Amino acid sequence: MNIVLTNWKAAFLREKGSWFLAAEAVFVSVYGFAAWIRGSSESRVIQDVLGGLLLIGPVYAVLRMQRGMVAKPMLFCLPRYRESLRALTFSAALLAGLGWATFGPFPPDTTSAEVYMNLAEGFLTGMVLYLALTTPRLILSRQTFTWLRRAAIPLSIIALSVFPTPRDAPFVVWPVLMPVLVALCAFVWIRLGDMECVKRGQRITLEDTIERGPAPGPPRTTLPWLEKWLQSLMERQSYLHGGRYVWGQLYATIGRLLPYWKWVLGLLLGCTWLLGYMGQSAANVVFAASGCLAWIQRWPVMSPLLLPGGRKERCRATISAVVAMSLLLLAAASGVVVLSWLLTLFLGRTPVEGQEPYVGLRVYGVFWTCLLVPWFSALGLLGIRMRFLGELCTIIFVVMLVPFFCVLAIPIWPAWALRVVVAGVFVGGWLSFLVVLRAASIKWDLVSQRVISEN
Amino acid sequence: MNDASPIVEVSRISKSFGGTKALDEVDLAVCPGRIIGLLGANGAGKSTLLRTIIGLYLPDSGRVATFGTIARDLGPRELARIGYVHQEGELLNWMTVGQLIRYVSAYYPNWNSDLERKYIADFDINTSARVGSLSPGERQKVAILIAIGFEPELLILDEPASALDPIARARFLDLLLELIQTQNRTILISSHILSDVEKVIDHVVIMDHGRIICDRNFDELREQYHRIRLTALHGPLPANLPFAGVLQCQRNETEAILMVHNQTPQCIEDQARAIDCKAEIQSLPLEDIYRLIVKGK
Numbered sequence: 001m002n003i004v005l006t007n008w009k010a011a012f013l014r015e016k017g018s019w020f021l022a023a024e025a026v027f028v029s030v031y032g033f034a035a036w037i038r039g040s041s042e043s044r045v046i047q048d049v050l051g052g053l054l055l056i057g058p059v060y061a062v063l064r065m066q067r068g069m070v071a072k073p074m075l076f077c078l079p080r081y082r083e084s085l086r087a088l089t090f091s092a093a094l095l096a097g098l099g100w101a102t103f104g105p106f107p108p109d110t111t112s113a114e115v116y117m118n119l120a121e122g123f124l125t126g127m128v129l130y131l132a133l134t135t136p137r138l139i140l141s142r143q144t145f146t147w148l149r150r151a152a153i154p155l156s157i158i159a160l161s162v163f164p165t166p167r168d169a170p171f172v173v174w175p176v177l178m179p180v181l182v183a184l185c186a187f188v189w190i191r192l193g194d195m196e197c198v199k200r201g202q203r204i205t206l207e208d209t210i211e212r213g214p215a216p217g218p219p220r221t222t223l224p225w226l227e228k229w230l231q232s233l234m235e236r237q238s239y240l241h242g243g244r245y246v247w248g249q250l251y252a253t254i255g256r257l258l259p260y261w262k263w264v265l266g267l268l269l270g271c272t273w274l275l276g277y278m279g280q281s282a283a284n285v286v287f288a289a290s291g292c293l294a295w296i297q298r299w300p301v302m303s304p305l306l307l308p309g310g311r312k313e314r315c316r317a318t319i320s321a322v323v324a325m326s327l328l329l330l331a332a333a334s335g336v337v338v339l340s341w342l343l344t345l346f347l348g349r350t351p352v353e354g355q356e357p358y359v360g361l362r363v364y365g366v367f368w369t370c371l372l373v374p375w376f377s378a379l380g381l382l383g384i385r386m387r388f389l390g391e392l393c394t395i396i397f398v399v400m401l402v403p404f405f406c407v408l409a410i411p412i413w414p415a416w417a418l419r420v421v422v423a424g425v426f427v428g429g430w431l432s433f434l435v436v437l438r439a440a441s442i443k444w445d446l447v448s449q450r451v452i453s454e455n
Numbered sequence: 456m457n458d459a460s461p462i463v464e465v466s467r468i469s470k471s472f473g474g475t476k477a478l479d480e481v482d483l484a485v486c487p488g489r490i491i492g493l494l495g496a497n498g499a500g501k502s503t504l505l506r507t508i509i510g511l512y513l514p515d516s517g518r519v520a521t522f523g524t525i526a527r528d529l530g531p532r533e534l535a536r537i538g539y540v541h542q543e544g545e546l547l548n549w550m551t552v553g554q555l556i557r558y559v560s561a562y563y564p565n566w567n568s569d570l571e572r573k574y575i576a577d578f579d580i581n582t583s584a585r586v587g588s589l590s591p592g593e594r595q596k597v598a599i600l601i602a603i604g605f606e607p608e609l610l611i612l613d614e615p616a617s618a619l620d621p622i623a624r625a626r627f628l629d630l631l632l633e634l635i636q637t638q639n640r641t642i643l644i645s646s647h648i649l650s651d652v653e654k655v656i657d658h659v660v661i662m663d664h665g666r667i668i669c670d671r672n673f674d675e676l677r678e679q680y681h682r683i684r685l686t687a688l689h690g691p692l693p694a695n696l697p698f699a700g701v702l703q704c705q706r707n708e709t710e711a712i713l714m715v716h717n718q719t720p721q722c723i724e725d726q727a728r729a730i731d732c733k734a735e736i737q738s739l740p741l742e743d744i745y746r747l748i749v750k751g752k
Contacts (some may be wrong), residue, residue, distance in 0.1 A: 022726070063544075198703075225553075231557070231558070231561065234561060235561055237564070238534055239535075239564040240531040240535055240564065241531070244529065244561075244562065245562070247529060248561065248562060251558070252547055252558070254489070255549065256547070256549045258549075259549055304511075304541075304545045305545065305546065305559075306509060306511070306534065306537065306538075306539040306565070307548070307559065307562050308531040308532075308534040309531060309534065309536070309562075310510070310528065310529050310530040310531065310533075310534060311510070311527060311528075311529075312530070313530070313531060378475050389473040409656075442512075442527070443513065445511065445512045445513060446510075446511045446512075447506065447511050447512075
């Protein structure tokens with residue numbers, strides 16, 4: 001038995017969707033690279049953003065796999081465990097390096113020689129970043145790890161501010177930076193091979209987990225007035241009236257976001273800062289991609305909680321929840337746009353690229369948010385019923401998005417044609433969603449079943 | 456027992472998941488006021504049947520009607536009369552227990568706040584804890600509360616006590632016994648803990664491989680199965696014992712323990728006297744009856 005391959009296989013089987021997305025990210029990168037060679041910098045930006053977003057799933061899957069592997073003390077008893085943990089970590093780091101090299105920020109008019117230098121630097125940077133995220137707890141003492149964790153944010157800001165590209169400082173990068181990156185990788189390689197070091201790291205992890213106690217659950221909401229208002233909307237309807245069920249489900253759907261409002265606000269601020277530098281095309285992609293949140297949502301039609309709402313009420317509640325999600329995303333995107341215009345008053349050149357100024361986003365982009373919500377809602381529902389087919393359809397859909405956005409970005413279309421296309425996507429999305437929802441409401445089982453073994 | 460028209464009518468339903476047949480031409484009628492114990496091994500089809508009754512599953516064939524309405528068409532009026540607890544039931548993890556209770560109670564016009572308060576006190580439920588942070592046993596207590604708080608006419612309990620500690624389980628049984636005092640309340644309870652179930656039920660339904668193999672009044676069932684401790688009064692036991700309907704027999708020279716079926720106590724005593732033996736007759740616990748029925752199907 002090869003421990004590394006077995007763990008990769010288990011990770012693939014458990015997170016099949018993530019790996020399909022990774023395969024799709026490869027496709028996106030190839031497509032984007034081809035577009036970039038043809039000289040379309042807009043396509044390169046779209047490819048970077050979309051590909052980066054697609055990689056979130058597989059990165060999460062790899063981190064989970066590694067964490068799971070390290071958390072099992074019995075693995076130390078297996079033969080060749082020493083080599084397998086290191087092999088697993090570095091095989092994931094190699095993939096991370098490839099990902100960073102592929103999606104890393106390249107200036108649009110880079111020469112061929114600079115491309116290779118960027119690729120090499122990006123590859124090593126990706127590896128070091130992955131190792132920095134996943135291995136410090138295992139290979140460092142508790143004191144060093146604690147210090148590093150506290151210093152992570154200031155160090156990152158400094159690194160981003162002074163991190164030179166080969167173009168800006170070629171004589172710094174090759175003689176100094178590259179050996180440093182290689183040395184860091186070698187350091188981690190050696191430390192991961194030291195079993196006493198790894199065992200100590202694992203013991204510290206377990207001790208910290210025990211001290212923390214059981215997971216506290218989602219943070220307590222600090223917006224009780226909003227919760228009360230949502231509940232009051234529900235209680236205004238008559239008992240046993242379908243409307244009460246619909247409003248109740250809306251409260252349950254939106255309410256789960258309330259404990260995380262600070263995170264959402266931070267995310268919006270971060271997006272505003274980044275998107276102003278990356279341009280309108282990237283903003284359109286991010287706004288549209290936010291619709292994929294609908295893919296992971298548990299809609300009221302599939303709620304396992306038995307309440308006084310039949311299949312018809314569940315259907316209506318789901319439509320309301322999807323509309324509400326679209327409006328919420330629209331509001332969030334609008335906030336980003338408004339904030340971006342405020343930030344243009346204060347922000348200048350980006351410390352990373354140093355090329356493009358910060359530009360406020362355009363209003364029309366916010367409508368991308370609600371364009372894809374019904375599509376992803378339909379795909380998400382389909383995935384609950386038929387997991388493989390749902391994931392396959394999602395991948396095909398996302399693959400089609402890349403050329404769709406790239407083609408739309410070409411400045412040859414008259415305004416009326418764009419409006420027709422966008423209207424078609426919008427109507428098509430809602431029709432698809434309603435068809436799938438109708439099937440779910442009338443014909444499907446409303447809860448997933450366990451696989452029952454008769455033996 | 457109330458002999459009014461059934462509140463649940465299951466007629467030749469079948470249900471498959473992929474290649475696995477979970478329900479195979481099942482017929483069942485649940486009359487109001489009954490306390491039915493639904494028993495069976497893992498994978499027998501109990502949960503599937505219960506979920507089909509409340510419309511969460513749709514049968515591949517056959518007909519299910521609850522409160523006179525086809526299960527697929529169950530609406531707020533019917534569902535407001537049904538309480539459902541499942542051991543793996545999902546709750547809203549982001550809410551506190553108190554929030555969840557208020558949220559669920561808002562759906563029911565007849566939510567009993569006194570019962571809610573009493574239950575919270577008896578089961579020591581922390582209403583300010585997040586549902587997502589509760590242990591499996593605590594989650595099950597909350598799930599039971601939100602299922603019984605509105606005093607449903609039909610209460611469906613699918614392994615309700617499996618995660619409860621022995622003290623909580625005893626309290627839950629006491630609560631069930633209180634609930635069944637109400638006339639015309641119907642309870643369908645599926646559980647592996649048969650020693651608990653037999654304290655409350657009056658009707659037994661046993662499932663095996665997707666089929667119902669026994670659907671009997673519990674008292675009548677108990678009268679059909681007996682354990683006999685047979686002791687020879689003089690000398691050894693005869694080689695052939697004259698009892699009919701013997702399902703199991705363990706014996707030595709002077710004593711035998713038999714499980715018999717369809718024999719009245721009078722008949723057993725007469726037969727024992729005839730072979731110069733003393734017979735001690737005991738009713739079997741539900742667990743033994745269940746084993747005998749499943750083994751002998």
